[in-house]
Amino acid sequence: MHTIPHYINGGRVADAERFGLVYNPATGEQEKQVALASAARVEEAIAAASAALPAWRATSLAKRTNIFFRVREILTQRKSELAAILTSEHGKVLSDAEGEISRGLENIEFATGLSHMLKGERSEQVSSGVDVHSVRQPVGVVACITPFNFPAMVPLWMIGSALACGNTVLLKPSEKDPSSAVFIAEVFAEAGLPAGVLNVVQGDKEAVDVLLEHPDVKAVSFVGSTPIAQSIYKRAADHGKRVQALGGAKNHMVVLPDADLDMAADAAISAAYGSAGERCMAVSVLVAVGAIADDLVAAIQSRMATLTIGPGTDPASQMGPLITAEHRERVASYVAGAENEGATVVVDGRSQQFDSNGFFIGVSLVDHVKPGMKVYDDEIFGPVLSVVRVDTYSDAVRLVNDNEFGNGVAIFTRDGGAARQFEFDVEAGMVGVNVPIPVPVGTFSFGGWKNSLFGDTHMYGPDSIRFYTRGKVVTTRWPDPSTSVIDLGFPQVD
Numbered sequence: 001m002h003t004i005p006h007y008i009n010g011g012r013v014a015d016a017e018r019f020g021l022v023y024n025p026a027t028g029e030q031e032k033q034v035a036l037a038s039a040a041r042v043e044e045a046i047a048a049a050s051a052a053l054p055a056w057r058a059t060s061l062a063k064r065t066n067i068f069f070r071v072r073e074i075l076t077q078r079k080s081e082l083a084a085i086l087t088s089e090h091g092k093v094l095s096d097a098e099g100e101i102s103r104g105l106e107n108i109e110f111a112t113g114l115s116h117m118l119k120g121e122r123s124e125q126v127s128s129g130v131d132v133h134s135v136r137q138p139v140g141v142v143a144c145i146t147p148f149n150f151p152a153m154v155p156l157w158m159i160g161s162a163l164a165c166g167n168t169v170l171l172k173p174s175e176k177d178p179s180s181a182v183f184i185a186e187v188f189a190e191a192g193l194p195a196g197v198l199n200v201v202q203g204d205k206e207a208v209d210v211l212l213e214h215p216d217v218k219a220v221s222f223v224g225s226t227p228i229a230q231s232i233y234k235r236a237a238d239h240g241k242r243v244q245a246l247g248g249a250k251n252h253m254v255v256l257p258d259a260d261l262d263m264a265a266d267a268a269i270s271a272a273y274g275s276a277g278e279r280c281m282a283v284s285v286l287v288a289v290g291a292i293a294d295d296l297v298a299a300i301q302s303r304m305a306t307l308t309i310g311p312g313t314d315p316a317s318q319m320g321p322l323i324t325a326e327h328r329e330r331v332a333s334y335v336a337g338a339e340n341e342g343a344t345v346v347v348d349g350r351s352q353q354f355d356s357n358g359f360f361i362g363v364s365l366v367d368h369v370k371p372g373m374k375v376y377d378d379e380i381f382g383p384v385l386s387v388v389r390v391d392t393y394s395d396a397v398r399l400v401n402d403n404e405f406g407n408g409v410a411i412f413t414r415d416g417g418a419a420r421q422f423e424f425d426v427e428a429g430m431v432g433v434n435v436p437i438p439v440p441v442g443t444f445s446f447g448g449w450k451n452s453l454f455g456d457t458h459m460y461g462p463d464s465i466r467f468y469t470r471g472k473v474v475t476t477r478w479p480d481p482s483t484s485v486i487d488l489g490f491p492q493v494d
């Protein structure tokens with residue numbers, strides 16, 4: 001059986017005492033295993049990252065920039081190879097997998113501008129003969145802990161900026177789909193990144209515990225579910241590290257009565273069911289305001305019937321399987337629960353049959369959902385769209401703002417004034433206007449509010465430069481030039 005290795009100090013390491021099982025979600029077969037790091041293995045990787053730090057932070061910005069240009073070139077050339085790996089371990093359809101890599105490449109493109117981003121500031125003559133300037137320097141060894149749902153993009157969110165700023169990195173990917181992390185590390189090596197600068201430790205809680213407590217790890221970037229994000233934030237902060245921990249979500253799409261019905265229905269389908277709903281920015285709740293509700297539910301229902309669900313490798317498939325059999329059971333339980341709680345199951349994805357042992361489930365649409373029902377309150381992370389009907393715009397905003405999560409939110413309307421007011425009122429980190437999944441482009445930063453983010457800085461883009469560097473301010477005074485031993489040609493002052 002193929003063992004997915006660690007990548008430490010420029011080489012693969014596959015031996016381990018414990019292994020995790022890696023499935024192909026489209027077949028249900030366990031095709032690979034992954035080495036799970038012991039504490040000693042993680043310490044070995046931290047030592048490699050620490051040893052590589054002095055030379056990497058001293059590497060010129062020009063040389064670092066060239067590496068990012070080469071990474072971009074190689075990853076672009078090998079995109080379909082990486083996409084095939086993503087599909088085989090995560091299950092998403094190939095076009096989604098390629099889209100994920102393209103979005104991740106935005107962060108590498110951002111990193112090629114590192115000389116501009118790391119520029120400091122300078123004030124001349126703040127006092128007589130005194131100047132002040134600031135520089136940004138790396139924090140040191142950075143741990144990046146990533147979730148299963150974007151096994152290439154989320155690592156690229158973190159490592160692009162972390163490395164550009166002169167840090168060395170330990171990447172701990174999800175043990176459910178761990179191959180892409182090694183692929184990416186080897187692409188960086190091929191592009192000229194020195195050994196030890198980017199390391200991959202495969203593992204679970206045992207590996208994470210070491211990363212959170214080791215004194216040589218100075219910063220932790222985490223993306224995953226809210227309970228784990230919150231505990232990572234607390235524990236890493238307790239050990240003196242800076243932390244950004246992005247958590248779960250329950251994203252609402254508010255549809256005002258004047259919205260373009262077809263546009264809203266198309267958007268709801270792609271945002272709720274794309275990638276089987278396993279996106280932190282997936283639309284999970286559709287908030288239908290006023291009289292549009294019946295027509296909107298009907299328009300979504302008719303489109304659902306045309307969705308093709310199948311293996312991600314089949315070009316006809318628009319949606320693949322879920323990540324594990326357990327997760328499929330969990331998603332199904334929410335649809336069952338919704339019925340018992342008094343909601344109306346318009347389309348029941350549990351009833352769709354699949355000619356495969358893969359972790360497939362059909363798409364579900366649940367109407368007349370209310371806060372207090374589990375299908376509303378919990379993050380489901382599957383292809384289940386809930387519809388909450390409200391009377392007014394204000395009711396919609398109250399619903400969104402009362403929710404514990406605040407990752408993404410969208411409004412669909414033709415009214416610019418209403419959209420502008422929504423942008424002002426709504427409590428979420430990323431807002432879309434007639435855009436259902438408002439993931440910021442790589443030159444802005446990504447992050448939610450409330451229980452979707454623990455920490456201060458958002459991920460990638462300008463915030464990442466602040467997160468992965470420490471500011472230093474230098475105050476300089478030089479002797480009066482008229483007293484110089486060199487004749488500078490100053491007129492003599494009596």
Ligand code: NAD
Binds near residue numbers: 407452
């Ligand atoms: P998860 O929280 O189970 O795992 C994330 C990472 O934490 C993995 O590397 C995992 O190995 C590790 N981990 C799991 N349990 C741990 C523990 N007890 N102690 C230490 N480490 C532990 O998340 P997941 O299921 O892989 O990913 C899905 C979740 O991620 C969803 O909640 C989704 O909303 C969220 N997510 C959020 C964003 C965002 O930007 N806010 C983006 C992607 C995914």
